Amino acid sequence: MSNNIVTTENLTKHFGKTIALQDVSLEIPEGSVYLLIGPNGSGKSTLLKIITGVVKPSKGNIQVFGLNPWKQRTKLFQKTGAMYEDHPMPGLSTGQDFLVYMAKLQRLKDPKQAALRAAQLFEAEAFWNRPIREYSSGMKRKIALAHAFMGDPELLILDEPTVTLDQNARTKLRDLIQQGLKNKKTFIIAAHVLAESEELATHTAFFADGKAQVQGRIEDLANQYGASRITIQTKDPLQTAKTLTEAGYTKITITEQDLELAVPPGETEKIAKTLQESKTEAKITRTWIDLWAIYKQALKKSRIATLG
Numbered sequence: 001m002s003n004n005i006v007t008t009e010n011l012t013k014h015f016g017k018t019i020a021l022q023d024v025s026l027e028i029p030e031g032s033v034y035l036l037i038g039p040n041g042s043g044k045s046t047l048l049k050i051i052t053g054v055v056k057p058s059k060g061n062i063q064v065f066g067l068n069p070w071k072q073r074t075k076l077f078q079k080t081g082a083m084y085e086d087h088p089m090p091g092l093s094t095g096q097d098f099l100v101y102m103a104k105l106q107r108l109k110d111p112k113q114a115a116l117r118a119a120q121l122f123e124a125e126a127f128w129n130r131p132i133r134e135y136s137s138g139m140k141r142k143i144a145l146a147h148a149f150m151g152d153p154e155l156l157i158l159d160e161p162t163v164t165l166d167q168n169a170r171t172k173l174r175d176l177i178q179q180g181l182k183n184k185k186t187f188i189i190a191a192h193v194l195a196e197s198e199e200l201a202t203h204t205a206f207f208a209d210g211k212a213q214v215q216g217r218i219e220d221l222a223n224q225y226g227a228s229r230i231t232i233q234t235k236d237p238l239q240t241a242k243t244l245t246e247a248g249y250t251k252i253t254i255t256e257q258d259l260e261l262a263v264p265p266g267e268t269e270k271i272a273k274t275l276q277e278s279k280t281e282a283k284i285t286r287t288w289i290d291l292w293a294i295y296k297q298a299l300k301k302s303r304i305a306t307l308g
């Protein structure tokens with residue numbers, strides 16, 4: 001049996017003449033942090049809403065925990081937590097009443113306790129007895145996030161979760177994702193800018209014009225698109241660059257005290273040795289994957305394919 005939590009096949013959504021999603025086929029495995037990136041209007045939120053059964057697809061197939069989310073939405077309720085960019089909340093009620101009401105709808109055992117625990121994840125209990133209509137946008141987002149995490153669901157769907165969040169709440173969210181990963185939870189996160197959660201992502205899909213232009217495991221994509229990078233800290237960037245060029249590395253970017261280098265995966269040690277053997281004072285401070293490099297190349301490829 002596959003361990004994919006979400007599978008889509010040629011998923012397509014039209015809103016009148018607007019094509020929001022077109023032939024999207026994705027597999028989202030259990031225990032992944034699946035990052036959906038793409039510019040405004042590229043279809044990310046539409047996909048998330050189809051996954052949670054709020055929006056009906058026009059064509060194609062989708063399974064979430066083996067179920068059809070549009071037809072069996074209530075069965076997904078207890079396994080899934082979601083935070084939407086336009087999270088629907090009644091302005092007249094308080095954050096506390098909203099969360100307790102939602103906990104009852106989800107049939108959680110002790111709704112008041114479940115709501116309190118969820119609010120505490122983002123320190124929302126400090127203001128949750130005030131009416132929602134008085135909240136700042138970050139406060140609303142904290143209640144929406146608490147709602148998503150309430151009841152400890154297996155699948156979490158988060159639409160632009162860090163927008164308007166303060167640093168403290170961002171760190172808390174990051175910790176929760178990290179903790180969830182250890183417990184085999186699955187996260188689907190949409191973003192148009194990259195934030196802390198990017199570093200935790202295991203898979204990604206880049207959306208443009210309603211299509212997933214590139215998708216898969218981040219490590220595989222980094223190999224395929226040459227997007228593995230290392231950062232080298234040095235007092236003598238020019239000399240270090242010269243040493244590296246002589247050793248055959250050409251894709252070097254020099255900043256004030258750093259060098260950035262595109263490297264084939266697994267060559268970090270070889271480069272460390274090269275640096276050690278040269279007389280320059282230099283050390284590798286970070287090994288990372290440049291998601292934007294993958295994105296840019298994928299877009300270029302798709303444009304060429306369209307033109308051709």
Ligand SMILES: Nc1ncnc2c1ncn2[C@@H]1O[C@H](COP(=O)(O)OP(=O)(O)OP(=O)(O)O)[C@@H](O)[C@H]1O
Binds near residue numbers: 042
């Ligand atoms: N309810 C709707 N009615 C009509 N058009 C819609 C509706 N929802 C989305 N769309 C259209 O579908 C397209 C994709 O929108 P979507 O909200 O999925 O994009 P997004 O990638 O989430 O963008 P953003 O980064 O701005 O949140 C857009 O052209 C949008 O105008």
Ligand SMILES: [Mg+2]
Binds near residue numbers: 045159
């Ligand atoms: Mg959106």
